[in-house]
Amino acid sequence: DSGVTQTPKHLITATGQRVTLRCSPRSGDLSVYWYQQSLDQGLQFLIQYYNGEERAKGNILERFSAQQFPDLHSELNLSSLELGDSALYFCASSAGLGYNSPLHFGNGTRLTVT
Amino acid sequence: DAKTTQPTSMDCAEGRAANLPCNHSTISGNEYVYWYRQIHSQGPQYIIHGLKNNETNEMASLIITEDRKSSTLILPHATLRDTAVYYCIVRVEAGGYNKLIFGAGTRLAVHP
Numbered sequence: 001d002s003g004v005t006q007t008p009k010h011l012i013t014a015t016g017q018r019v020t021l022r023c024s025p026r027s028g029d030l031s032v033y034w035y036q037q038s039l040d041q042g043l044q045f046l047i048q049y050y051n052g053e054e055r056a057k058g059n060i061l062e063r064f065s066a067q068q069f070p071d072l073h074s075e076l077n078l079s080s081l082e083l084g085d086s087a088l089y090f091c092a093s094s095a096g097l098g099y100n101s102p103l104h105f106g107n108g109t110r111l112t113v114t
Numbered sequence: 115d116a117k118t119t120q121p122t123s124m125d126c127a128e129g130r131a132a133n134l135p136c137n138h139s140t141i142s143g144n145e146y147v148y149w150y151r152q153i154h155s156q157g158p159q160y161i162i163h164g165l166k167n168n169e170t171n172e173m174a175s176l177i178i179t180e181d182r183k184s185s186t187l188i189l190p191h192a193t194l195r196d197t198a199v200y201y202c203i204v205r206v207e208a209g210g211y212n213k214l215i216f217g218a219g220t221r222l223a224v225h226p
Contacts, residue, residue: 002159004157033214043158043201043216045213045214045215058213090157092158099205100146100163102148102160102163105150105158105159107156108155
């Protein structure tokens with residue numbers, strides 16, 4: 001158990017809808033990362049927050065947004081969903097920002113868009 | 115970005131050591147090498163990381179060459195539960211921030 005909690009585990013929704021994925025980082029970790037894993041793309045970095053502030057962006061679509069709250073949990077919002085958004089979404093957390101601070105991943109939310 | 119090159123797949127007999135190689139010839143002086151694994155569709159699991167010295171923990175050993183251009187992850191006594199995709203990653207700095215960029219990894223199959 002990595003200590004990172006993601007909810008829900010599974011989500012099935014229709015095209016055009018909006019969903020929110022939630023992540024609780026490990027106790028004491030200030031940084032949260034979101035990754036997307038689809039069958040044909042591998043693990044893609046989406047976005048990173050540190051202590052409530054956005055710190056780095058990857059290949060995140062404009063339809064997607066995220067935030068980190070004062071209690072350090074994070075939410076990833078996906079809107080105007082398309083079939084291609086079906087994927088596993090992983091959250092990770094780390095204690096700090098440095099190279100020497102490992103990321104620890106949750107077990108993901110499996111999103112299916114029909 | 116410092117890229118890594120890994121074999122696409124490897125086999126290992128149960129109980130034997132699994133040695134997973136990784137090339138990272140463009141690594142910079144302050145970049146760490148990280149290893150993760152992913153079992154089926156679970157979240158990537160942190161294994162070990164290092165800068166230039168060899169490292170060992172309860173899961174594995176990491177051997178980094180003196181020039182830092184390659185490394186080897188060693189699972190000393192592989193079990194069936196070690197069957198997974200193993201990712202060798204150089205932690206990348208971009209725009210003052212650093213993140214993990216995953217490649218395709220090595221699919222390790224441990225067989226009886």
